[in-house]
Amino acid sequence: MLAFIIRRVVQSAIVMLVVALVAFALFRYVGDPINSMVGQETSLADREALRTRLGLNDPFVIQFGRFVGNALQGNFGISYRLQQPVMELILQRLPATLELALVSGLAAFILGVSAGVYTALNRRGVIPSAIMAASLIGVSLPTFLIGILLIWLFAVELQWLPSFGRGDTVTLPGGWVTGFLTSSGRQSLILPAITLGLFQMTLIMRLVRAEMLEVLRTDYIKFARARGLPNRTVHFGHALKNTLVPVITITGLQLGAIIAFAIITETVFQWPGVGALFINSVRAVDVPVMAAYLVLIALIFVIINLIVDLLYYAVDPRLRVERSAARH
Amino acid sequence: MTLLAAFRRSGMATALATSALALTFTVSNASAETIRWARVADALTLDPHSQNEGPTLAVLHHMYESLVRRGTDGSLQPRLATEWNIHPDDPTVWVFKLREGVTFHDGSPMTAEDVVFSFERVRHESSGFQALHTAVTGATAVDDHTVHVQMAGPSPLYVQNLTNFFIMDSGWAEKNDVVAPQNFAAGEESHAVRNANGTGPYTLVSRDPEVRTVMAYNNDHWDDAPAVTEIIYTPIAEPATRVAALLSGEVDLVQDVPVQDIQRLEQTDGVKIVAGPENRNIFFAYDVTSEKLASSNVDDNPFAHAEIREAMALALDRDAIKQVVMRGQSQPSAAPLPPFVNGWTEDLNAYSAPDYDRAKELVSEIYPNGFSFDMHCPNDRYLNDEAICQAYVGMLGRIGVEANLVSQTRSLHFPLIENWETDFYMLGWGVPTFDSAYVFDFLLHSREDGFGSYNGSRYANDDVDAKIESLSTMTDLEARNKVIAEIWDQVMEDRPILNIHNQLLAYAVRDGINLEVHPENQPQMSTVTYDN
Numbered sequence: 043m044l045a046f047i048i049r050r051v052v053q054s055a056i057v058m059l060v061v062a063l064v065a066f067a068l069f070r071y072v073g074d075p076i077n078s079m080v081g082q083e084t085s086l087a088d089r090e091a092l093r094t095r096l097g098l099n100d101p102f103v104i105q106f107g108r109f110v111g112n113a114l115q116g117n118f119g120i121s122y123r124l125q126q127p128v129m130e131l132i133l134q135r136l137p138a139t140l141e142l143a144l145v146s147g148l149a150a151f152i153l154g155v156s157a158g159v160y161t162a163l164n165r166r167g168v169i170p171s172a173i174m175a176a177s178l179i180g181v182s183l184p185t186f187l188i189g190i191l192l193i194w195l196f197a198v199e200l201q202w203l204p205s206f207g208r209g210d211t212v213t214l215p216g217g218w219v220t221g222f223l224t225s226s227g228r229q230s231l232i233l234p235a236i237t238l239g240l241f242q243m244t245l246i247m248r249l250v251r252a253e254m255l256e257v258l259r260t261d262y263i264k265f266a267r268a269r270g271l272p273n274r275t276v277h278f279g280h281a282l283k284n285t286l287v288p289v290i291t292i293t294g295l296q297l298g299a300i301i302a303f304a305i306i307t308e309t310v311f312q313w314p315g316v317g318a319l320f321i322n323s324v325r326a327v328d329v330p331v332m333a334a335y336l337v338l339i340a341l342i343f344v345i346i347n348l349i350v351d352l353l354y355y356a357v358d359p360r361l362r363v364e365r366s367a368a369r370h
Numbered sequence: 371m372t373l374l375a376a377f378r379r380s381g382m383a384t385a386l387a388t389s390a391l392a393l394t395f396t397v398s399n400a401s402a403e404t405i406r407w408a409r410v411a412d413a414l415t416l417d418p419h420s421q422n423e424g425p426t427l428a429v430l431h432h433m434y435e436s437l438v439r440r441g442t443d444g445s446l447q448p449r450l451a452t453e454w455n456i457h458p459d460d461p462t463v464w465v466f467k468l469r470e471g472v473t474f475h476d477g478s479p480m481t482a483e484d485v486v487f488s489f490e491r492v493r494h495e496s497s498g499f500q501a502l503h504t505a506v507t508g509a510t511a512v513d514d515h516t517v518h519v520q521m522a523g524p525s526p527l528y529v530q531n532l533t534n535f536f537i538m539d540s541g542w543a544e545k546n547d548v549v550a551p552q553n554f555a556a557g558e559e560s561h562a563v564r565n566a567n568g569t570g571p572y573t574l575v576s577r578d579p580e581v582r583t584v585m586a587y588n589n590d591h592w593d594d595a596p597a598v599t600e601i602i603y604t605p606i607a608e609p610a611t612r613v614a615a616l617l618s619g620e621v622d623l624v625q626d627v628p629v630q631d632i633q634r635l636e637q638t639d640g641v642k643i644v645a646g647p648e649n650r651n652i653f654f655a656y657d658v659t660s661e662k663l664a665s666s667n668v669d670d671n672p673f674a675h676a677e678i679r680e681a682m683a684l685a686l687d688r689d690a691i692k693q694v695v696m697r698g699q700s701q702p703s704a705a706p707l708p709p710f711v712n713g714w715t716e717d718l719n720a721y722s723a724p725d726y727d728r729a730k731e732l733v734s735e736i737y738p739n740g741f742s743f744d745m746h747c748p749n750d751r752y753l754n755d756e757a758i759c760q761a762y763v764g765m766l767g768r769i770g771v772e773a774n775l776v777s778q779t780r781s782l783h784f785p786l787i788e789n790w791e792t793d794f795y796m797l798g799w800g801v802p803t804f805d806s807a808y809v810f811d812f813l814l815h816s817r818e819d820g821f822g823s824y825n826g827s828r829y830a831n832d833d834v835d836a837k838i839e840s841l842s843t844m845t846d847l848e849a850r851n852k853v854i855a856e857i858w859d860q861v862m863e864d865r866p867i868l869n870i871h872n873q874l875l876a877y878a879v880r881d882g883i884n885l886e887v888h889p890e891n892q893p894q895m896s897t898v899t900y901d902n
Contacts, residue, residue, distance in 0.1 A: 072779075072781065072782075073779060073780070073781025073782040073785065074781050074782070074784070074785040075781070077780065077781050077784045077785065078423075078780070078781060079421075079498075080422070080498055081422030081423070081498055081499065081501065081502075082799075082800070082812070082824070083422070083501035083502055083812070084498075084500070084501050084823075085501060085820040085823055086788060086817075086823045087820065088500070088501065089788070120559065123414055124414055124415070124563075124579060124580075125414070125415050125417070125420065125552045125559060125560070125563050126559045126563065126564075126579070127559055130559075190610050190611075190614075193610070193611060193614045194614065197614055197615075197618040197620075198614050198617045198618045201618055201619070204618075204620060205611055205614045205615045205618050205620060206604075206606050206611050206614075206615050206620070207581065207582075207604065208581070309607055309608050310608050310610075310611055311608075311611065312604075312605070312606045312607060312608065312611055314578070314580055314581040318580070318607070319580070321607070322411075322580070322607070325750070325779070325781075326781070327781040
């Protein structure tokens with residue numbers, strides 16, 4: 043087990059180094075940061091001087107080496123655009139993104155699994171058909187459009203919920219800024235969480251339904267029924283448990299995706315998270331922030347994958363058996 | 371306000387209403403208001419000398435003040451300076467008389483020493499405003515309320531560069547170790563980035579960058595009390611969300627209204643649009659000098675032919691662009707010069723109607739098979755920039771010229787102009803000094819010694835260069851205006867620039883709020899009034 047984790051950590055470090063390298067190689071195609079840093083009056087000579095001061099004229103290898111060296115010491119430099127240390131900027135905004143991702147991820151998982159089980163067990167009827175039809179909308183409409191539609195309906199027409207921002211926040215000890223503790227914070231969370239989670243929810247629902255239908259047809263379910271087990275035990279104790287392995291994989295990966303690609307939702311709702319920070323940084327070619335963000339996202343994916351792998355062990359006994367069998 | 375409220379309750383307000391003093395009090399009391407102001411982007415920093423950037427300046431103007439300020443009509447208005455003039459005995463010295471009895475938010479008095487300090491700070495290597503003050507060699511405090519600014523030579527229009535020059539407290543700067551503006555390369559955050567201590571009408575209450583900035587009225591401010599007593603500034607990047615926030619009543623003022631939403635908002639109850647010209651011209655320019663274009667299918671440079679430039683101008687249907695692309699939000703004109711800038715005339719503004727037949731003829735005389743080139747265009751900088759280019763590509767198609775549109779983000783687009791890597795491009799130019807010389811220096815003087823950094827057309831005319839250089843030191847304004855007119859005549863004849871229009875600015879506000887459009891897009895909340 044320990045050897046497994048160590049192996050994965052080493053792999054992860056390599057993955058992150060590669061991500062940083064690719065990201066850095068891409069930055070030269072994003073444009074010139076100097077342009078958004080100085081006014082139009084600045085002479086070409088002064089622009090060149092600033093470029094040299096920032097080290098943008100150094101060869102690629104030197105720039106990359108400097109970045110990795112500093113990053114290893116936890117220093118991602120200072121944002122060109124906001125003039126604040128990058129790590130501080132990201133840590134300030136991470137709570138907003140994580141709270142949003144957590145709520146929408148949980149909602150997607152709980153609602154998705156319940157709806158999936160329900161539609162698998164009740165294949166005919168008005169309600170299951172309606173759920174299946176609605177799920178098509180969730181899969182096919184782009185996030186951007188869903189967000190705008192929700193704003194239009196709930197903020198402009200009905201005026202029930204705020205259209206942008208995070209509402210009032212409370213700073214917890216340790217610097218975590220939470221929106222959970224105020225009513226405006228909770229209200230602000232609803233629309234972005236739906237927007238962000240809708241796709242994931244429908245995906246999980248369809249996956250659970252398909253897997254469940256598959257499992258319900260297998261022999262051991264028939265035997266279980268023949269044994270006279272109650273329906274509840276058959277459905278949840280045997281069938282559902284065996285559908286969960288692929289569901290966990292997908293949910294785990296999707297949680298990473300939720301955090302990483304909250305960019306669109308955060309932009310639509312002016313949600314002050316890291317995704318919005320990244321988009322604004324791309325617009326201004328704020329290289330230090332972009333680099334740190336991409337490395338951070340890679341880190342999140344790597345950690346989630348690690349957790350998912352460990353969860354397999356817990357859920358699927360076969361994996362444990364095979365591993366220990368292989369050792370002999 | 372509690373005192374005033376007590377006045378009202380005791381019925382004394384009516385008794386005093388006849389006196390002018392009480393009248394002003396009642397007005398400000400009745401309209402003690404919070405304004406919730408939304409815009410596309412946040413101020414990048416609160417350091418007053420660090421970033422010469424639109425939203426940053428607009429926000430800073432509420433907490434810091436400049437010596438002089440640009441009014442909504444484009445004129446210079448006194449702020450911290452009450453008088454300014456060129457020294458009668460020495461044309462290289464500017465004299466500023468400072469307003470008396472002004473204090474910074476922390477209570478310390480504003481004196482000549484702070485102004486001198488601010489002149490030093492704004493000229494520091496890491497200042498974003500350095501280029502506006504290159505002619506200054508030093509500033510001295512003559513007495514507590516008089517400052518002399520020594521220039522390298524006569525600089526009759528230097529005061530026009532001071533509209534975004536904020537005065538900072540020298541004592542506060544020393545105490546908080548912010549004597550120099552933020553230095554990017556140093557890799558540290560300075561205290562001035564998130565704190566402000568100016569003399570402005572509003573003090574900083576709280577700031578959460580890119581989320582919310584709250585400012586409250588500064589009771590010790592020297593000017594009349596404004597109607598707005600609290601400002602909540604919120605950046606909302608997404609245009610649809612910005613408009614939705616206004617319609618749902620979550621904000622009162624949207625500064626950057628998407629062009630396509632203007633008509634709809636005008637017809638919406640409870641919301642109104644205020645529009646006015648912006649100090650920004652949008653134009654095309656082409657490489658008129660090179661022997662051969664990098665992106666053309668012909669062996670010489672088509673834009674070097676005066677006939678082709680004329681044809682290109684004849685093919686540009688400015689009115690169609692105004693109606694179809696800009697939905698009315700533009701002022702077409704022939705010269706690249708906003709209307710309130712010194713040197714602007716009706717003649718320069720007048721543009722010809724498109725004539726496709728004549729244009730086609732001009733092109734086919736030189737290039738019977740037409741020619742092609744790459745048109746470079748930004749897609750996130752000006753109002754409908756990419757759509758304007760698309761429209762013009764279609765118009766050029768009618769005269770046998772094939773333009774390949776290359777539209778990209780601003781950070782990729784502008785370096786092409788700086789590095790002379792584009793044959794034909796779109797550019798927008800604001801004129802913060804409100805004088806033609808600013809256009810000449812950056813766009814038309816040949817590129818040398820700090821001149822012509824945005825002269826992407828590579829236009830070089832020695833006669834014009836000499837005249838442009840002479841402008842900076844001419845103190846006789848009448849003679850100077852004559853030279854400006856001569857330069858414009860020559861430039862309009864040579865056509866290195868093909869102007870499209872001036873942009874219009876539109877603000878959307880809730881009904882009952884009155885705010886004028888500011889030509890520099892720096893609305894001042896202390897000028898907001900309310901209908902009662």
